[in-house]
Amino acid sequence: MSTAIDPVETFRAEARELFEQLETTLLDIEADPSDKDLIDTAFRALHTIKGSGAMFGFDAASAFTHHVENAFDLVRKGKLAATKELVEVALAAKDHMRVLIEQPEAAPPGRSEALLAQLAGIIGIGPVVSVSSNDAHPPEPPPERTTYRLHFRLARNAMAMGANPLLLLKELRELGDCTMVTDTDGIPMLEEMDPSGCYLAWDGLLSTDQPRSAIDDVFMFVIDDMELSVEVVEPEAKRLGEILVERHAVSADALDKALDQQPRLGAMLVKEGLVSTDKVAAALAEQKHLKGEVEKVAKADAADIRVQASRLDELMDQVGELVIAQARLRQLANAGNDPHLKSLVEEIERLSSELRDTTMGIRMVPIGSLFGRFRRLVRDLSKELGKEIALTTSGEETELDKTVIERLHDPLVHLIRNSLDHGVEAPDIRESKGKPRQGTIHLSAIHSGAQVLIKITDDGAGIDPVRVRAKAEENGLIPPGAELSEPEIFQLILQPGFSTAAKVTSVSGRGVGMDVVKRAIDQLRGTIDIDSTLGSGSTMTLRLPLTLAIIDGLLVRVGEGRYVIPLSAVEECVELSAEDDRRASGRDFLNIRDETVPFLRLKALFNVVTDPEPYQKVVIVSTGDARVGLVVDQIIGDYQTVIKSLSKIHSTVQTFSGATILGDGTVALIIDVPRLIDFGQASESQKKAS
Amino acid sequence: MGNVHTLSRPVEILTLALSGEAFALEATIVREILDLVPITTVPNAPRYATGLINVRGKVVPLVDLRVRLGMTVEPRTIDTRIVVIEATLDGELTMVGLLADKVYEVAEINMQSIESTPKVGMRWPPEFIRGIGRRNGGFLIILDIDRVFASEPAREDRLHGS
Amino acid sequence: MARAPTVVIGFTGAATIRQADDIARQLKQALESSDRIEVDCSGLTEVDVAFIQLILAACKSAEAAGKVLSLSAPAGGALLEILTICGAQDGSRAQFWLEGRTA
Structure with a gap:
């Protein structure tokens, strides 16, 4: 019943479209495997699915997609041919991704592994480690931006087996702000070297709002026998020495000793042989990265904060309730004679109206996105x-x-x-x-x-x-x-x-x-x-x-029922003279400043059977070019109101866009003006026909 | 699926009266029971759901099961209650108020003792009835609430959707 | 002992794991034949981690033997791109890559 949208559902809807695009693109690739644009399109779609999948907690889908994305990255770089077999597997993989996102619990066990094995066969590397013991992991909330300290060294034979550290580094960069520095300490003498062995290691920091699992995903292909450490670092400006100690690059004792000797710590430590130049270089890079993060956080503190969309929805709901409560308060105050209470109510009214505007402002997003x-x-x-x-x-x-x-x-x-x-x-x-x-x-x-x-x-x-x-x-x-x-x-x-x-x-x-x-x-x-x-x-x-949650309306009475007409549709209100009322038994027209305006009697449209009232009013509403009068028994006044949608039971009732709760706790229906007019004209012509 | 009763564990039900007959709902779907509150009429609504009520700040449709089941509608009395339930409408969990001439009690019933709905000789649309139970020497008609709401809109949706 | 002239080895095209054995052999030969080795990377179009490791290993061997290995020109093109991805620009050999020699 609420107007809020489940972000996961929004993601699913977007993913559906991406899958459609992906499928089309894959089929096109099959017809023309040399089209680089198509490969890029497929790659981007996979990348988006992976990225947003992880963001919305579809870790299994994201991890799985990651491998398919990798394959297309290879194709993009000309390292893999877009063969019919690849397209075939990719199409099957696409179907599987869809299942992982639409109904993770329905994904056949082992399907991910089977497809990845096929994929690995095509790419030409060894079997892939299992994606996840549990494909149907419940979605987790998106984590906040975290800085991780990473250290990784691939297995000696990893490159010979087809792994490419450059791709891993690129993927890490795609996760966020990443500073990685090579650690060359493991490089042997040329004579002792296996030319295709992997000797370099990498140290650095990654600041990302992706979940920790996204980092593991990067290394999924190569995890066997590799060294990988991931730890969370608080982004605060640190001294080089502290970083080196934290990284276990130098002992605290040795650091203290070196510090005694001044002046440039890095050079000192290297000179003393306590630490390699690479370790210092990595620590320096880390220092720079952290400084950047600290500045970013400071800047964010000043300018923007990230708020979960669901919290905004909650806030809007609460403001809505406040507006209703305030309306009740006004009614109470007006019933009494307390001038203090009345002025307080006015004050609260002003505040809640401002609060409403501010809240609505927060929810406003430029349509450019x-x-x-x-x-x-x-x-x-x-x-x-x-x-x-x-x-x-x-x-x-x-x-x-x-x-x-x-x-x-x-x-x-x-x-x-x-x-x-x-x-x-x-x-x-x-x-x-x-x-x-x-x-x-x-x-x-x-x-x-x-x-x-x-x-x-x-x-x-x-x-x-x-x-x-x-x-x-x-x-x-x-x-x-x-x-x-x-x-x-x-x-x-x-x-x-x-x-x-x-x-x-x-x-x-x-x-x-x-x-x-x-x-x-x-x-x-x-x-x-x-x-x-x-x-x-x-x-x-x-x-x-502009918004779905609140409208300014005109509260009117028809018989015993009260209705809200959106103020945006209201042009003016006039009296229905007894003469007009009588004359209009056949043709319901009103003459307003020399213009004929047709009118509809809400009493008749709503099948209200009460005695005719002497001072009926006409609310002139406009939709597009048409001006129509709505005859009501009484105009109660302006009313700011929170829209509550009607349930499916009333989906056949088209003349109301929703309902609201009035000050006295009763429910009033909100008139959907264009539809009411359509309905009125339809029943009018029915009347004429019969 | 409403006719498979393999459960041997007793189920909690709420028993109520509609036009002199005893009916029952699964107690788990019942949110609260209210005395009569002001009811807002929805013009041109289906005859079984012409009202809206305010339940703790929420606008809730009010359904008259007697109309839905094709029974005679008797005027409201001092015993009339509104049973607020949560039903699945079109796959969406929705609060619905049900008018009851009287609410008796929450009781336990053994699902095995429920007889399936006879195809003939029923005054009520058989698709709305989960089964017939016996209680205190009388019959107890156990409603399949989701179907009571689902059938009509669902049928319409199927026409539009294809 | 007469100083042997500087040996220049130029790599062109791809210098990746697929050519790694060849590159290693050429570097070894160069290191054996002279104590001043210059590596010309300007003709490289494709580089990967294997190549970078080989050059670093050759540097290490050269230093151990008191020889000098330098680049004919600061890294550019494909090589620079890969160095950037690797984060080697911030590493200890930054000067070597970006200026062609170690101080």
Whole structure:
């Protein structure tokens, strides 16, 4: 019932998309193994799955993916051929990763090991150590940034067996800020050396917000017979001597002795033969790294702190409860006569309203992060479709509640896919129409009052209203010959059971239509407008509220029930004169400043049977271009309210976007204005028809 | 799956009255039992769920099982209670208030003593009934709450989803 | 004893674990034939840890025998890239790699 999104679910949703992309890419690689872009794409997808998997606690999936990623890294570097066998294993591995993320408990035991063994066979190294004794590990919370001191030395024969320390180092770097220094102490004389043996060791620090297991994952391939120590270090500025002692590079006694002699400790210790130059070099590098970390922490202290998203949700819930409690307090105070209480209530009201604004501000995220994720989508899909399409964006800095942003992802993907697939034409067709070969999809965001407008504009073929109408008639969505305006026709696209795709493509023809988008936007309390000019392109405009949690509303009474009308939709309130009331028995129109405004009687729509009241009011609301009056019995006043969503039991009731709890503890329904108007007009025309 | 009763351990149930018949729910899903509270009517809602109530700051739908089971609805009395339960709706755990003409008690019942639902001769939709038990010489109709809520929305969803 | 002239060994193309035996042999021969050895790495296109180890081992052997092994030029290109990844730039041999010789 809450509007909060489970971050793990968000990750899963993202992973699903990545898997889709990965699969497409792998299949493309199979067709063209020499395409370096494809290999990179696959590598990046694997890398993202590994990285975010670890972040969300899917350690088994992350560890497993790591090996597949390694294989593609080798391919990327030209050290491994993208053979059919590799693609085959990678596809099977992809399916397995998906299981590890979707239903870790359903992963067949031993499957990871079997696939990795196959993979190892292709890469040409020995059998891989087991990933994890327990594939179905429960997700752990993401750890905080930690600095580890690492020391590792590979088995002497590791390189001969195919391990590459450089890859390990690179992976360590990818985990965070990593300072690694070679330890050359183990290098023998040339005459005594096995040229393919591994003699170097590495010391250094890694500051990362990945879990400790991510470090172990790096060494998974090579863990046999290697030296590896990982310990947590507190990032504080340290003296060289302390670091050397901590690293067991020099004894404390020897250090004290050397310190007596001044001046440059490092040089002293080396000179005294107490420690090798490498050990000092590593300690110096460590000193530098720690200093950097300390500065970073200090800077972070001053500017930003990281907060778990779930805590923000909690805070928002609590602020919501506070707003409700405050409303009750106001009611109590107003009932009494205590001026002190009243002024205190005003004070609290101001504070809680400020607190609400601040809390909402914290949850605001620029939409640019979301826009950024579509570049790849457009790139890959236009390639897949053989089209040339550029994605341009504007208004990235526009801020929206993070929940809204998260939930916008899928509908936007769908709309962009639609533009790519059905909107923008193939290059040759575009050329023949005198358009540039490259099509453009423009994504923009802009604030407009308490709403945000997001537009997806393409310069493609546009939507043919004649075809849409024909299709809608064919599917029985409208009676043949129905009188519809162009915008109304375009809205038909959003109806369930409508799909203009003449052929099913892998891009958008998945048996789901635009109705899915509409439903998602509806759930966000938003609307979709479609504008299109045949031959020159289409624009989809999404209007969304800034936040889902709280709205300013107008509290009204209809019969005995109280309802909240979102203030953002309210234009003005007028009296319903007895004359208007009587006259309007057949045609419900109101004359407001020489403009006819149709009105709906909420009493009738809500089947409220109470005696007619003498002083009815009309709340004039607007949605897009239409102005409609809603007749109510009483206007109680402005009301700031926390939205509670309705349960699935009431999913068929479309006229309300949610409910809220009033000051006296009773529940009031929040009117979904556009849907109420649709509902009203539908029942009106039904009345006329019968 | 509601008809497999291999458990020999007794199960705790809450017994209640609906239009003069004795019904039972698994006690584990019951959150609390409330006296009548103000009920907000949801216009144009399904007839079995026309209300919303406030349960400790949460907006909870109120379901009249009597309508859902096709029984006669009698006016509320001093014995009328709201049983707040947690049901799985569309895979989502949801709080739901159930109107009961009277709440009797929490009792233990041996699952082995439950008889499967007869296909004919039942006044109630058989898919909502887990089985018939006996208690104090009378019949006790054991409800399958998840199905009581699942069937209709689920059916609709299947149509939309494909 | 007449000083033998400086021997320059140039490595080109790949210098990785696959060429390690050859490289080791060439370095050994150079160390035996002269006490001033210069290694020219400018033609290298691919380097790995094995090569770096071999040069370090050769340095060690040279120092032990009182000979001088230097680079014809400071590390660049593929070699420098690998040194950076290794963290050898911060290591004790930093001067050798970046200036071509040990002080």
